[in-house]
Amino acid sequence: MNSSPTNLDTISAISTPPGSGAIAIVRISGPLAFEIACKIFSSSQDALLPVNLRGNSHKAMHGFILQPQTQICVDDVVLIPYKDPASYTGEDLVEINCHGSPVIAREILELILSLGARLARPGEFTQRAYLSGKMDLTQAEAVMDLxxxxxxxxxxxxxxxxxxxxxxxxxxxxxxxxxxxxxxxxxxxxxxxxxxxxxxxxxxxxxxxxxxxxxxxxxxxxxxxLREGLRVSIVGQPNVGKSSLLNQFLKFERAIVTEIPGTTRDSIEELVELAGVPVLLVDTAGIRNTQDRVEQIGIDRTVASIEQADLVLFMIDGSKQFDHIDKKIESMISEKPFIMVKNKLDLGDAKNKLPEDAIDQISISAKSGDGMDQLGDCLSRFVFSGSQDKGASVxxxxxxxxxxxxxxxxxxxxxxxxxxxxxxxxxxxxxxxxxxxxxxxxxxxxxxxxxxxxxxxxxx
Ligand SMILES: Nc1nc2c(ncn2[C@@H]2O[C@H](COP(=O)(O)OP(=O)(O)OP(=O)(O)O)[C@@H](O)[C@H]2O)c(=O)[nH]1
Ligand SMILES: [Mg+2]
The missing domain is CATH 1.20.120.430 (tRNA modification GTPase MnmE domain 2)
Structure with missing residues (x-):
């Protein structure tokens, strides 16, 4: 069973992100949380007056943070005390909502640390929630994912x-x-x-x-x-429409598209969301035999991009014959799962015999956008293949x-x-x-x- 967090230090940290904002939140958790808060929180701006935190659990209290020695007012705040065990950590917990200035939040944190709390380690509030049985480990991990x-x-x-x-x-x-x-x-x-x-x-x-x-x-x-994203490389001969496909996914002209084969020289990476999955799309230089040094470097990068990919979109011009260079590309991607994308649907279908080990095959027109929804469905099937359950995943x-x-x-x-x-x-x-x-x-x-x-x- 989870061990109960007895004899733990009192911890504190700024819980909001660094930088300026409307509010910042400083948290204190542990046996001294209320005692420390009482030493700096007052209903009066001029003097530290005693406050009853224990008797006001879960109630937002307006007041002031004062320096205990000088009684100088640091900020006008809203403080919420949570008496154990009904708190996020299962311990006495105090949340101080101050103005969202990093200087103020830091000054309040320093006061708290000077009164006997120590700086919380990453995730330590949630770790205490887990240790006190507020959540199991899968839930604690979900907090981070969220x-x-x-x-x-x-x-x-x-x-x-x-x-x-x-x-x-x-x-x-x-x-x-x-x-x-x-x-x-x-x-x-x-x-x-x-x-x-x-x-x-x-x-x-x-x-x-x-x-x-x-x-x-x-x-x-x-x-x-879903957590880490899917890396998808668009690969094929020059001029088949790879950059056009990238642009279709992005819905803007990110990559240069021309009728000149060899237009894309360097790999272009862009992040899109498809079926709720973050997808890093990589448009690559078209593969062919070339004497051009720059183009060859681009093709070397295409090879590297295939190695890094979770999935390859192997694109051909569907109106043309599947030729020996396509065969070569097929062997280059043989280690990776790939979807066969027949582009230029509008120009007709050469009815080629295509590689049989493709996980899916789809006809599109990257120019008009026809077939893009079906391509999205193919990607979704790839992500969720084997899994019946689209709910939470381990x-x-x-x-x-x-x-x-x-x-x-x-x-x-x-x-x-x-x-x-x-x-x-x-x-x-x-x-x-x-x-x-x-x-x-x-x-x-x-x-x-x-x-x-x-x-x-x-x-x-
Ligand atoms: N008819 C038709 N033309 C298309 C389609 N998709 C792309 N094209 C045209 O094909 C040509 C090449 O398109 P790109 O997207 O630059 O091809 P690419 O595969 O990126 O080519 P490289 O960068 O040279 O490797 C352009 O003239 C596009 O307008 C399509 O679905 N139908
Ligand atoms: Mg291109």
């Missing part, structure tokens, strides 16, 4: 995880496995009274858990693209642990079919339970906690 979300979809995903969707799915599977383990253990300890768990029962629970874990693990890939850490639990369940099934005794089954079951406990943070090492929270910003 803060860092750059698209609506990222934000929705993080909200879903923050509401506990991922944590509860993992812990529900875990509970079922714990119950099974309890029954197996009881059967081993009290064979007369309880008896062994029937193999049918065991199989049913294991198969059901495997299905649920597989579907959770399958969300990992979509989750990675992150890499949680996903790997779900896969580890799955492996243990596969071993368990093997042991059942090899007629192993039930105490051997218990070992695999325990391994699966440990992995799931680590995923939702009920049993997790100090090192993992430190790693998770180190990604946070100060003040959260």
């Amino acid at each position: 803060i860092q979300a750059k698209t609506k979809s990222q934000s929705r995903q993080a909200q879903a995880a923050l509401s506990g969707q991922i944590g509860s799915k993992i812990s529900n599977v875990r509970s079922d496995l714990v119950e099974l383990l309890t029954r197996i253990t009881a059967g081993i300890d009290f064979p007369e009274e309880v008896g062994e768990v029937s193999l049918d029962d065991l199989e049913r629970i294991v198969v059901d858990s495997k299905v649920r874990l597989t579907s959770l693990a399958q969300t990992m890939r979509a989750g990675r693209f 992150n890499e850490r949680q996903g790997e642990l779900c896969l580890k639990a799955l492996q243990s369940l596969v071993l368990l099934e093997q042991a059942v079919s090899d007629d192993f005794p039930q105490d051997c089954l218990a070992t695999d079951l325990k391994e699966a339970i440990i992995a799931l406990s680590q995923a939702c943070g009920t049993e997790v090492s100090e090192e993992v906690i430190t790693q998770v929270f180190a990604r946070f910003c100060i003040g959260k």
Whole structure:
């Protein structure tokens, strides 16, 4: 279980971003939070008068921050006290809303630090929320994703995880496995009274858990693209319409388009949002044999861009024959998933025989925009392929642990079919339970906690 955060230091930090704004928020959390706040907060601008914070939990109080020694007024503020355990951190917590000047916020923070608090480490407020059992580890990780979300979809995903969707799915599977383990253990300890768990029962629970874990693990890939974005390279011969496609996606003339083959010399990268996924589109120099030194450097960059890509859009002029240079490009991208994009739909279809290992094939006109919606759907299918669930997705850490639990369940099934005794089954079951406990943070090492929270910003 989460350990209760007793005997912790009192921590403080500015929780709003650096720079000027309408307001800035300074937070204090821990056993001395109210005591420190009382030493600097007063209802009077001229003298430090006693305030009752404990009796006014969750109430916004207007007042002034005064320097304790000189009683000089630092700022006119709104202070909200939150008495433990009904606070974000589960401890006594004070939020001081001051004017949004970095100088004022810093001066208030310095006063607080001089009175016995220490500067909070990145994510330490959320770490305390986790330690006091306010949220599980998947929710704490979602807080970070929510803060860092750059698209609506990222934000929705993080909200879903923050509401506990991922944590509860993992812990529900875990509970079922714990119950099974309890029954197996009881059967081993009290064979007369309880008896062994029937193999049918065991199989049913294991198969059901495997299905649920597989579907959770399958969300990992979509989750990675949603969090980190998808890198897509547009690749093909000169003049097929790669830059026109980039411009269509962006809805403005970002790249130069001409009828002269070899127009794009250098890779051009632009970020767009497609189906809620941040996509880094890379328009590349067309691939052909060339004696031109600058063009050759551009083509070398195209090769590098293919290596970095999560997905390649292999573009051809659909009205022309698929020729030996296209064949060469096909071999250059053979290691990557690719979508075959037949452009210049308006000029007709040469009905070429196209590479069979493409994950999808689509006809468009980059000039008119025809087929762009279908291309967007192809990209969306690529991102969500394998995943039935467009709700919250597991992150890499949680996903790997779900896969580890799955492996243990596969071993368990093997042991059942090899007629192993039930105490051997218990070992695999325990391994699966440990992995799931680590995923939702009920049993997790100090090192993992430190790693998770180190990604946070100060003040959260
Ligand atoms: N008819 C027709 N012409 C198109 C279409 N897409 C692009 N073009 C034309 O094809 C020519 C080449 O387009 P670009 O977008 O510059 O082609 P590219 O693949 O970037 O070429 P490089 O930069 O030379 O590698 C231009 O004249 C475009 O107007 C299309 O869908 N239909
Ligand atoms: Mg171009």
